[in-house]
Amino acid sequence: MSARRQEGMRAAIESAGYTLGLLARAALLSRSSWKKRAEILSQSTVCGFGAFPVAMVVGAFTGMVLALQAGITLKTWGQEALIGVVVPASMVREMGPVMTAFILAGLVGSTMAAEIGTMAVSEEIDALEVMSINPVYYLVMPRVLALSFVTPVLTLYVDVVGILGGAFVGDRLLGLTYAEYMRNTLDTLDLKDIYSGLFKAFLFGALISSVGCAQGLRATGGAEGVGRATMRTVVICFVYILIFDYILTWLFYH
């Protein structure tokens, strides 16, 4: 391995360590989250409501594409009714949490990095520390809690919209009635699919917010540095989401 690649590898591991450490610190500080309830609530509304319109479009088209792809294949065997099984299962277990996480990484994670990064480069974080206010308690913990709880809620919404999108394609293109589709859905979807998906979403929310906060806290070098932190947040979130998605799926279904 070349020296430069080794250097990059070390930096990536160090950054992951810092991010997970930050998440752990925020989790410990959440014992005193009651005092920050107003901030947590306002963070939740900001990241929740901002994402709703995009989540609807993404959810609907994800469900529709899944139905179309599965439908085309299944139709050759005359089994197109099975999309009522395939689409909801893929949505709830996999696409719902992951798509929601992608949306939130781009929308909320990057905003957190920009906000906190701007504070870091204009010495506001130093100012908090000098006033003996812990920035992890003051800035990171409310954001991590807010996004950890908003992500499952938004995921549930994306799941529902996606399932309906699948039903719509089934009805329009595959000659499947809504009733048939829904019967298949309700027959096969079990509770474990739903809660495993929501647990994934919870963890993605925690990851996205801690990546955004970590990148923001460590931003240096003025406006340009803030831009870099924002961009890195999105890339790192995408990578973490997919890696953790694999690990969690493996844990749940083995």
Place this chain on the structure above:
Amino acid sequence: MTPTDPVIDIAELCKTLGGRRVLNRLSLQVRRGETLAIIGRSGTGKSVLLKHIVGLMKPDSGRCSVLGVDTATAGDAGIGALRRRVGYLFQSGALLAAMDVLENVALPLRECESGLSEARIRETVRETLALVNLEGVESRMPSELSGGMRKRVGLARAIVRRPELVLYDEPTSGLDPIGTSSIDDLIRSMKSVLNVTQVVVTHDMASARRIGDRIGLIWEGRIYFVGTPAELEATDDPTVRQFVGGLTTGPMTEGIGETQLLRNRPRGDAPAE
């Protein structure tokens, strides 16, 4: 620590930043109740020195003990306890852009002194803002203030907890002459009324003379000279004389002086090498 121990005791402090030795075996002691003015050219490490005193930066080597706490070795709890007794005015003001003036100044009271009533907090904030000659700006956002006003809000935030030690990073830069004098008066009255210890970084020689019990000159990474204003006037050290007199030629500008400017001039009759 006993009352006669120095409030700030720095010995042989070294700090390298961005590959450059910014502080080089700097030693400094500040006594209780004293106001020390620190002067020096831009980029010589005055802000870096203040950041070491509140533990925002850690020394590479050497000792930095403040109010009996060694900032290099103290844990989070120790540093936190120290910072509750210290006020710090950032060179940039460093107000939180997301909240208004009232919330900015109230922040140290709200987050750290539990049990203060809302009315008490508002009253304290109003009083402190009046001390820095700001009235009726409580509901404005930092972005709606002038540079000098932001500085004064930062100053109010630094002293709102009535700390024992206050560090000011250029409290008067960006202020008009009247504003400068009134901040100088404020710093002097802080000393006589509250008996605080103060370190004031400034570019303004007149201010330094007015407020400083002693004046320290930073040069080449250490305290090159420290003494009373009278001693500063009396010394005939050429480096000190150059800074105090604001001369373009002298030891501080050696190598980048007039001669080099002339030599680099495209046209002219400088002798050929």
